[in-house]
Amino acid sequence: MSTTTMAPLKDRSQLRQKQMIAAHFARLARTAESGEKSVYTFVPGNLTELVRNFDLLPVLPEINALQSSMRGKSKEYIALAEKLGHSEDVCSYVKCDIGMLKSGNVGPTGERLPAPDLLLLSYTGCFTFMKWFELLRQEYGAPTVMLHVPYQADGVITDAMRRYVVAQLEKKVIPALEKVSGKKFDLDKLREQLRLSAQAEDDLAWVLHSAKHRPSPIDAYFGGVYYIGPMFSAFRGTQDAVDYYRELRAEVQERLDAGLGPVTPAGTMEHEKFRVVVEGPPNWTSFNEFWRMFADEGAVVVASTYTKVGGFYDFGYRHDPEHPLESLADYCLGCYTNLDLGTRVDVLCRYLEEYDADGLLVHSVKSCNSFSAGQLVMLAEVEKRTGRPVGFLESDLVDPRYFSAANLKNRLESYFQMVAQKRAGARR
């Protein structure tokens, strides 16, 4: 029995996001003529406001990798990278990016990406990012600056940690950005950018919290990755982002008022049967197929940790115009990938409770040690603490060889039938 109706047209906000991305990539494609410069950086701990403070254009290689994958290009890019000597065990984002680079550096919109004028590595827990930029530095010979963000080993941000990051921003990152842009750092402009960031963050947090309703008007994982798009990539701190999130919030409000479930690849979900929390990044090679496996079961993801890799806004963090550099430091320190296992377990238990979820599903990806390390320990701990059913899924980010539809479907069906059985048992 299908729990969904036919797919409607794309939401207005989604079309707006598409236009924003297209405009950004068009601008990147024209840097040779416009003289604008680009900074390559990563999503977790991205310093978008700071980069844009110097009128530089951010490029996010892991977003390019996932979008290449959604366009069906990752298989050939990965094959090329492996031909060039990168092992099968290397993160598939890295290989997809290297393959794209070696195939002419054509980005997700079909336009060529510029070479980086600066590689800005904001290190927030992923060691692979460091190696990735070593490869890019070798390729492009671009200047590189690294912000070292201390790991939250005890689940708290101390003053010393904050000061350590701020000092690096002042002494390393800002001077590097000044040098590459030829412009002076503008503190007032940064305050204004952060004000816009906080405004958009309020709306994003509201959207994420909307999943607490029954039925949830959004899917906070598969749909969530679209919602975090502008915030986690090149647009935080811009009016465009503010407008996007305002529009998104209004749309979600409409769905909420109408009592509608989320829009899935199979259409609007009519009957929400299961509410789950998901830990781990999604699979991008078969994104819609994977989503559909959930939708077909009437399962909606009400909270996910992946949508926090670029910032934890739902727990109250906001960029703060009154304390600009300190709040940038707190932002970097607070990214999900920078948290210790105990805190990650706390987050998951809190989501299960606050979103009234049936259970937890962990999607473990072969590529990502940073995410996957400790996931089985977390799984066992969450089950022990909450008593809610947990399930374990395995595939990859962008390497299609690791996506086995039959295996995933089998596990998901088993999981949801187990949840249903448990529920029926509890009612007896």
Place this chain on the structure above:
Amino acid sequence: MRYVVGIDLGSTTTKAVVLDESCRPLGRGITNSRSNYQVACDVALGEALNSARLGLVAAELDASAFPPARRSELLGELERRFREQQYRAQLGRLADALASRADGDAGLRSIVENIVERMGVEAHALFAPGASRKSDFFRDLAGSRYLALAEEHAGERGAGFDRLAGLYDKAILEVENAPGDDARFGETARAALASMSSSEDVLATAVERAARVPLERVTCVGTGYGRATLPFPREWIRSEILCHGLGAHHLFPGTRTVLDIGGQDTKAIQVDEQGLVTSFQMNDRCAAGCGRYLGYIADEMSLGLHELGPMACKSRRSVRISSTCTVFAGAEVRERLSLGEKREDILAGLHRAIVLRAMSLLARSGGVKDEFTFTGGVARNPAAVEALRRLVTENYGARTLNISPDSIYTGALGAALFAQREAGKRASAA
């Protein structure tokens, strides 16, 4: 008589279990899976219904207070002759399929006729008391004899072995894709009776009665890898993980941990005191270390699948095999053989390797609790059982290890139990 049925469409075999409405077992059937799951399902169900009717014959004899020793002798012979008749019927279909494919080549046709005729002559001995058969399936039983005879006849009238073997590969598909038929029970059983060395009127009467009992299906639940291909409504389909959990609980109510090693996947399942699954883990997309792995190894060593375990049990010094990857293990086996290692020692190492992989899934799912039930086709392999028993004791201490002789039917049994619950729900709703 009303019945419920559970069907487990596995990657290697398809099983059906038939229960009455109070969960009493009536019959079960198994067939090798093939490209057409619907046919596999029909064949397994047909077999299960045949075995249910043979069970009715036995019940009739009980009712007539027949002497027990004579009873089991007669029933044993009836069943063997029944299987022989089924084998002969399939042989007849094989002869037709071979003949139609050899049409136009009189020489070839005469060779295959000759081969099938010889197979017919051997059929009686194949089902003699105590005769060992390498497999339960017609494809394997007939195949091994056909190929052996084809080798003898190769070269006659210009027909090479490859051509004869190719002919069989095509013809067998047609034979095994013919659906099972419960309606033929009476006819087959009468022929079986007629071929018995001695019979009794009371048995003939029991057969006639059993053949006339109307069997009415109330509900059906499907499970296993091929379940999605069944033309079943969604509510009639259950995950094999839940079915193995419930089936194991039904066989051994003290079960808390279940390990199922099937053809292409391995599952570690934890269940509560009612047989409801509380957590599970299964292998990823790679089927290394599953039943198929043993199948490939058997081919690599030119042994029958059933021969692997007993041979491994003879080992005194297990060889360490590092890979559970089917391809690499094949290479490792060849290397070990070339180094002069004994086959039984290599096989013991291979069995340990697959059980080690299962141990990792068990650990992930929450460990091995008491009691521990091992299900699936691989549970019939004594070397796998021995390796598992040893590793479980080493890692978790003493545990009661349950293995049913019918372990391969556990998933289908669980499905049948779900079908029975479904029937109960429907009855109370009506």
